[in-house]
Structure formats: structure tokens, C-alpha cells
Amino acid sequence: MQxxxxxxxxxGTQNYFQEVSGVTPEIGLPYLKGxxxxxxxxxxxxxxxxxxxxxxxxxxxxxxxxGIVQAVVGSEEEVTEESLRDMVGEIANTISGNARRSFGSxxxxxxxxxxxxxxxxxxxxGIPTYVIPLTWQGHKSYIVAGIE
Numbered sequence: 001m002q003x004x005x006x007x008x009x010x011x012g013t014q015n016y017f018q019e020v021s022g023v024t025p026e027i028g029l030p031y032l033k034g035x036x037x038x039x040x041x042x043x044x045x046x047x048x049x050x051x052x053x054x055x056x057x058x059x060x061x062x063x064x065x066x067g068i069v070q071a072v073v074g075s076e077e078e079v080t081e082e083s084l085r086d087m088v089g090e091i092a093n094t095i096s097g098n099a100r101r102s103f104g105s106x107x108x109x110x111x112x113x114x115x116x117x118x119x120x121x122x123x124x125x126g127i128p129t130y131v132i133p134l135t136w137q138g139h140k141s142y143i144v145a146g147i148e
Contacts, residue, residue, distance in 0.1 A: 001147040012098030021071035028133030038131045038142045043115040044092025050108035054147035058092040064139030089114045
């Protein structure tokens with residue numbers, strides 16, 4: 001994965017948030033992931049196969065996810081554990097799906113895996129993995145992409 005590929009994920013994320021909430025997130029400076037974990041309360045992970053292999057995940061806190069659910073469905077009562085899990089999976093799937101349009105039909109994405117809590121996610125060794133910080137309505141989240 002090269003730096004120009006990171007822009008595909010940045011633009012896809014900005015477009016998603018603008019479309020569902022009317023608010024474009026602030027994107028921080030992407031950086032190469034080191035030993036630190038970039039995992040928050042809820043994570044949606046997508047496996048990548050085909051000509052490229054790897055993983056993309058979106059991780060966020062409960063408050064941000066609840067705000068997005070409210071923006072989409074228009075009701076605070078709809079913020080349930082199930083809706084939070086569904087939303088983080090949908091965000092990861094949409095961001096990866098948008099990347100698929102840019103990278104081509106041989107960029108195969110899996111069904112999202114939803115993780116609650118702070119597990120360790122092992123990404124492929126030897127592949128540059130980028131962390132893209134973003135802030136939406138004061139809440140910080142990350143997109144992490146490690147793709148050959």
C-alpha cells in the first residue's frame with residue numbers, strides 16, 4: 001500500500017460521513033502504524049483478498065457511533081447495542097466498498113467482522129499499515145489499512 005492509496009480511504013470516509021450526517025469529519029495526518037494499538041470501543045474489520053491482501057478496519061467510541069446512528073435514523077431511542085454493532089460494520093463495509101471502486105473488481109472485500117472492546121488485531125507482517133485519524137463532532141476515530 002502506498003501513500004496515494006491512503007487518499008482513497010480518506011475520500012471514501014469523508015464522503016460517507018458527509019452523506020449520512022451532513023458533517024464532514026476532520027482528517028488528521030495519516031501515519032505508519034507502529035507497535036501501538038489503534039482500537040477503541042467498537043471496531044468493524046474487513047478482510048481484503050484477490051490481487052491485494054490485507055485488512056481495513058474502522059474503530060470508534062460509543063458516543064460517536066451513537067451520534068451517527070441518531071443522524072441516520074433520526075431517533076435517540078434507536079440507539080441500541082444492536083444498532084451500534086450494525087453501524088460500525090456498515091461504516092467499515094462502506095469505506096472498503098468505496099475503495100473497491102477505486103482499486104478495481106479484483107479488490108475483494110469480506111463481510112464485516114464486528115468487535116466490541118479492545119482486542120489485538122494482527123495485521124499482515126511486512127505490509128505498511130496506515131492509521132488515518134479522524135474527528136467527527138469532537139469524537140476521535142481511526143481507519144487502519146494494511147494492504148499489499
